Amino acid sequence: xxxxxxxxxQLRKVYGTTPAVASLDLAVPTGEIFxxxxxxxxxxxxxxxxxxxxxxPTGGSGTLLGAPLGDHRIKARIGFLPEQFRFHExxxxxxxxxxxxxxxxxxxxxRKQRIADxxxxxxLERAAAQQLRTFSxxxxxxxxxxxxxxxxxxLVFLDEPTSALDPIGRRLVRDIIRQLKSEKKTVFxxxxxLSEVEAVCDRVAIIQRGEVVRDGxxxxxxxxxxxxxxxxxxxxxxxxxxxxxxxxxxAHEGNRLTLALTxxxxxxxxxxxxxxxxxxVHHVALRHESLEDLFVRTVDDTGA
Amino acid sequence: MxxxxxxxxxxxxxxxxxxxxxxxxxxxxxxxxxxxxxMYFVMRDLNVPERFVNPDVFRDAVxxxxxxxxxxxxxxxxxxxxxxxxxxAIATEVEQNTLHAxxxxxxxxxxxxVGKCCGLGAMSAAFAIATTVALLMLTxxxxxxxxxxxxxxxxxLGLLGVLLSCVTVCASTLLSTLTAGVTVxxxxxxxxxxxxxxxxxxxxxxxxxxxIGIIASLLLPSDALWRMAAQRLNVQELAILAGGPFEGFxxxxxxxxxxxxxxxxxxxxxxxxxxxxxxx
Numbered sequence: 001x002x003x004x005x006x007x008x009x010q011l012r013k014v015y016g017t018t019p020a021v022a023s024l025d026l027a028v029p030t031g032e033i034f035x036x037x038x039x040x041x042x043x044x045x046x047x048x049x050x051x052x053x054x055x056x057p058t059g060g061s062g063t064l065l066g067a068p069l070g071d072h073r074i075k076a077r078i079g080f081l082p083e084q085f086r087f088h089e090x091x092x093x094x095x096x097x098x099x100x101x102x103x104x105x106x107x108x109x110x111r112k113q114r115i116a117d118x119x120x121x122x123x124l125e126r127a128a129a130q131q132l133r134t135f136s137x138x139x140x141x142x143x144x145x146x147x148x149x150x151x152x153x154x155l156v157f158l159d160e161p162t163s164a165l166d167p168i169g170r171r172l173v174r175d176i177i178r179q180l181k182s183e184k185k186t187v188f189x190x191x192x193x194l195s196e197v198e199a200v201c202d203r204v205a206i207i208q209r210g211e212v213v214r215d216g217x218x219x220x221x222x223x224x225x226x227x228x229x230x231x232x233x234x235x236x237x238x239x240x241x242x243x244x245x246x247x248x249x250x251a252h253e254g255n256r257l258t259l260a261l262t263x264x265x266x267x268x269x270x271x272x273x274x275x276x277x278x279x280x281v282h283h284v285a286l287r288h289e290s291l292e293d294l295f296v297r298t299v300d301d302t303g304a
Numbered sequence: 305m306x307x308x309x310x311x312x313x314x315x316x317x318x319x320x321x322x323x324x325x326x327x328x329x330x331x332x333x334x335x336x337x338x339x340x341x342x343m344y345f346v347m348r349d350l351n352v353p354e355r356f357v358n359p360d361v362f363r364d365a366v367x368x369x370x371x372x373x374x375x376x377x378x379x380x381x382x383x384x385x386x387x388x389x390x391x392x393a394i395a396t397e398v399e400q401n402t403l404h405a406x407x408x409x410x411x412x413x414x415x416x417x418v419g420k421c422c423g424l425g426a427m428s429a430a431f432a433i434a435t436t437v438a439l440l441m442l443t444x445x446x447x448x449x450x451x452x453x454x455x456x457x458x459x460x461l462g463l464l465g466v467l468l469s470c471v472t473v474c475a476s477t478l479l480s481t482l483t484a485g486v487t488v489x490x491x492x493x494x495x496x497x498x499x500x501x502x503x504x505x506x507x508x509x510x511x512x513x514x515x516i517g518i519i520a521s522l523l524l525p526s527d528a529l530w531r532m533a534a535q536r537l538n539v540q541e542l543a544i545l546a547g548g549p550f551e552g553f554x555x556x557x558x559x560x561x562x563x564x565x566x567x568x569x570x571x572x573x574x575x576x577x578x579x580x581x582x583x584x
Contacts, residue, residue, distance in 0.1 A: 049404075049583075049584070052407070052408040053407060053408060054403075054404060054407055054408065054583070054584040055583045055584065056581065056583060072410065072411075072412060073410075075408060075409060075410040075411075076410040078408060080404075080405070080408045082401060082404035082405055084401050084404075085401055085402075085404055085405055086400045086401055086402050087402065087405060088314070088318060088402065090318065090321045090322075099310070099314055100405070100409070102310045103307060103310055103406065103409040103410070103411060104409060104410060105410060144405070147405065
C-alpha cells in the first residue's frame with residue numbers, strides 16, 4: 001500500500017478563462033482522516049470531481065492509491081458519497097445497494113452479506129424495503145454513505161456527509177468515520193461543519209481560490225497559537241492601544257477581547273497591565289485556537 | 305454481470321416504473337383496443353358491392369387499409385415513446401447529479417452510454433413490436449387478413465424505435481433534456497415531410513423532389529424505415545392510401561436499411577465520444 005493515498009501536483013481546472021482550481025498540491029497519507037476545507041467557491045468540489053474522474057483537469061497530475069488519476073482499475077478500491085447527490089428514487093434501499101454492488105462487480109453472495117452489514121451500519125435496516133422517494137434527507141444521506149462503503153473500499157471520499165443530518169445522525173457518521181480509520185482506511189472529508197472536521201480529522205488542508213493556503217496535522221496547526229479571552233470593564237482606547245502594541249488583538253467587542261499569544265507565559269503580564277491601567281478584569285481564559293478560528297483567520301489573511 | 309448489462313437492466317426497470325412510459329403503454333393499449341373495435345364493427349357491417357365477384361378481395365382491401373393506417377399511428381407512438389424516454393438519458397442525470405454516484409464506480413463511461421442505449425432501445429423496440437403484433441393479431445382475428453411478411457413490419461418498427469432511442473441518447477449527451485427531445489422530434493418531422501415530398505416527386509415524376517426526400521432520409525432514416533415497414537404489410541396493392549396520403553408510391557431500397565444500421569452505430573459512437581469528454 002502506498003504511503004500517500006491521494007496526491008496532486010499543480011492540479012488545475014479552468015472553465016473558459018475562469019480558473020476554478022488554480023494549482024492544487026495535496027498529499028494525503030494512507031490511513032488518515034483528511035479534512036478538505038475552504039470557503040464557498042474555493043474549488044473544493046471541483047477538486048474532488050477531478051480526483052474521481054467526473055471533471056477532467058486542465059493541467060497538472062495526481063494519484064489515487066498510487067495509480068495516476070483516470071486509472072479505471074483503481075475505482076473498485078474507492079468509495080464516494082457525492083455532495084448534491086440524487087439517486088434513483090424508485091429504488092428501495094435494498095435494490096439501490098444491490099445495483100451499486102453490481103456496479104462494483106460484487107457477487108450475489110457478497111452483495112447479500114454486505115448489504116445487510118451496511119444497512120445495519122447506517123441504522124436503516126428497518127427501511128430496507130422502503131422506496132428512496134419516501135426517505136428523509138438524513139436517511140438519503142445515510143444510504144449514500146452505505147453505498148460508498150458497500151464494497152469495503154480503501155479510500156472513501158465523503159462530500160458534505162453530515163449537511164442534512166440531525167445531531168444523532170452526525171454522531172452516527174462520526175462513528176462510521178472513526179470505524180473506517182480503525183480499519184486503516186483513508187477518508188477524504190469535504191465539509192463545511194468545522195466542528196465535525198475538528199472532531200474526527202487527523203490532518204486538514206484549507207484551500208482558497210484553488211490553492212492550498214494552509215495544511216498540516218490538526219495538532220500542529222491548532223497548537224501553534226493560543227488565544228486568551230479577556231472580559232474587563234473600563235477598557236479605554238488608550239488601554240487597547242497599549243495592548244495592541246505588544247500583543248496581537250484577534251477580536252474585540254465591547255468589554256470582551258481576544259488576544260493571540262505565542263507564549264502562554266505572557267498571561268500574568270497582560271492581566272497585570274490591564275489592572276494597573278485601571279481596567280476591572282472579570283474573566284480570563286487561555287485556550288487553544290479552534291479550527292473555526294484558524295479557518296476564519298486563514299481565509300481573512302488570504303483575502304476571501 | 306457486465307456493467308453494460310447492469311446499466312441496461314436498470315434503464316429498462318426505470319422505464320417500466322416511470323409514469324411516462326406507463327402512460328405511453330396505456331395509450332397504446334387504448335389505441336389497439338379502439339383499432340380492434342373499429343375493425344370488428346367494420347368487418348361485421350361491411351356491405352361488399354355486388355360488382356366484386358370475390359368479396360374477400362374487397363374485405364382484404366378494407367382491412368389492409370385500416371391496418372396500414374394503424375401502423376402509421378404505431379410508428380408515431382413508437383417515435384414519441386423512444387424520444388421522450390431517451391431525451392433525459394444523460395442530460396437529466398447530469399442535471400440531477402445522479403451520475404456522480406455512478407461514474408466513480410469501476411466502469412467506463414462508454415459502458416454507461418451503451419448500456420443506456422441498449423436498455424432504451426430494447427424498451428422502444430419492445431413497445432413497437434408489441435403494438436404492431438397486437439394490430440396484426442386483431443386484423444387476423446376480425447378480418448382474417450394475415451401475411452407472414454407483416455411480421456417484418458414489426459421488426460422494422462422495432463428498429464425505428466432503436467434508431468430514435470440511440471439518436472436521442474446521443475443528443476442527450478450534447479443538449480439539455482428539453483432541447484434534445486425537441487431537436488430529435490424536429491428531425492423526425494423533417495424526415496417525415498421529406499418522405500412525403502419524395503412520394504409526391506415520384507407521383508409527379510420530379511427528380512428534385514425525390515432527391516429532397518432522399519436527403520431527408522439520409523439526415524434521419526426514420527421515414528424510410530416506416531415506409532419499408534408499411535411495404536412489408538403486403539397491402540400496398542390493396543390499399544392505395546395505405547399509410548397516408550403520400551405513402552406507397554416509391555419504396556426505399558435495402559441501402560436505406562443498411563444506412564439506418566450505420567446511423568445507429570454512428571449515433572452511439574458520437575454519443576460515446578462526447579460523453580467520454582464531458583465534465584459532470
